[in-house]
Amino acid sequence: MPYKKRSLYKQDGKVRDYNLFVIVTEGSKREVEYLAPFNIIDRIKVICLTQNEENRGSSPDRVQYRIEEYINEVGLSKKDGDSLWCIIDVDKWPVSAINSLADYCRSNECAHIIISNPCFEIWLLYHKFSNVSDCHIDVSNAHVLKEFLGRLDPGGYNYHSYIPLMEVATRNSKEQDTNISPNDYIPKVGGTKMYILAEEMLKSIGKRRWSKFIENIKHIDVILNEDGSIDIVDRRLKQ
Numbered sequence: 001m002p003y004k005k006r007s008l009y010k011q012d013g014k015v016r017d018y019n020l021f022v023i024v025t026e027g028s029k030r031e032v033e034y035l036a037p038f039n040i041i042d043r044i045k046v047i048c049l050t051q052n053e054e055n056r057g058s059s060p061d062r063v064q065y066r067i068e069e070y071i072n073e074v075g076l077s078k079k080d081g082d083s084l085w086c087i088i089d090v091d092k093w094p095v096s097a098i099n100s101l102a103d104y105c106r107s108n109e110c111a112h113i114i115i116s117n118p119c120f121e122i123w124l125l126y127h128k129f130s131n132v133s134d135c136h137i138d139v140s141n142a143h144v145l146k147e148f149l150g151r152l153d154p155g156g157y158n159y160h161s162y163i164p165l166m167e168v169a170t171r172n173s174k175e176q177d178t179n180i181s182p183n184d185y186i187p188k189v190g191g192t193k194m195y196i197l198a199e200e201m202l203k204s205i206g207k208r209r210w211s212k213f214i215e216n217i218k219h220i221d222v223i224l225n226e227d228g229s230i231d232i233v234d235r236r237l238k239q
Contacts, residue, residue: 018042019081019204021197024049024066026088031120033159033222036230040220041213044204050228060093060101067104067111076110081204084111085197090186091118091142102185113185116192121145123194126172127165128152132190139190159222164214170198 021044025031032048039046049066063086076082086105090098098115105111116122119142125132138144150156162169174195179187187193202210216234223231 018045020044020076020083021046021201021204022049022070022076022082022084023047024063024070024084024086025120026060026063027120029224030124030157030159031087032224032230034124034163036222036232037159037163037217037220038201038205038213040232040234041205041209043206043209044201048230050224050230060088060097063088064101064104071108076108078109082110083200084108085114086111087114087116087120087194087197089116089119089142095186098186112196114193114197115186116194117187117189118142119145120192120194121149122190123169123173123192124149124157124162125152126169126176126192127162130172131176160218160220163217166198167202170195170202174199 021038023031023035023046025035025048028050032050035046036048038044049070067084067086070084076084084105086101088098088101102113105113118140121142122132122139122145125135125145125148129135132139135148137148153161173192177187177191177193177195179185179191185193205213219235221233221235223233225231
């Protein structure tokens with residue numbers, strides 16, 4: 001589909017020099033806090049499609065609605081480095097609804113579905129554990145996982161301490177994924193496909209920019225506004 005808002009992709013007549021990652025998440029907090037800071041890196045642009053009054057809801061059909069809304073308004077182009085990543089859990093939704101969303105994503109060459117089983121917190125735990133069975137908790141229970149994650153670090157979960165470990169989480173979760181076929185998009189219990197997105201982002205960012213990013217991430221705050229907008233604040237600029 002051709003672009004409809006050309007200003008997003010070109011400036012002063014020059015073709016953009018970054019890859020676009022459009023992120024659509026089921027969750028509205030941890031996933032967004034984790035991924036939104038990547039937008040400060042100059043080799044990629046990360047747009048998180050958050051919920052607002054018009055598209056509120058986390059079910060697979062509401063996630064698809066946000067995808068369709070964006071594509072219809074802006075458009076995507078694979079040849080220009082655009083990709084859209086739909087990040088959902090399996091803990092609350094029937095398999096039929098997840099399959100329907102997966103079919104929709106596969107019908108668009110730019111779209112991908114990324115599933116964690118049972119929830120996004122599994123991906124976060126792979127930042128700390130090579131195998132989530134080492135947690136010695138019920139990894140099939142999303143509520144248990146979220147509570148455990150909150151107790152894991154002093155003061156509770158903080159994205160500043162997890163983002164620098166993304167390479168570790170990528171390696172750990174990929175090694176534990178036994179469903180590696182493109183058609184096996186639902187991982188086993190205790191598994192996640194988030195490493196696929198992480199690998200693509202790391203490839204686009206490059207080692208030098210990644211090192212600079214994780215050095216500075218401790219200064220970057222994500223502000224989630226009530227209207228669904230996101231502000232990325234560099235605390236160093238306030239000093």
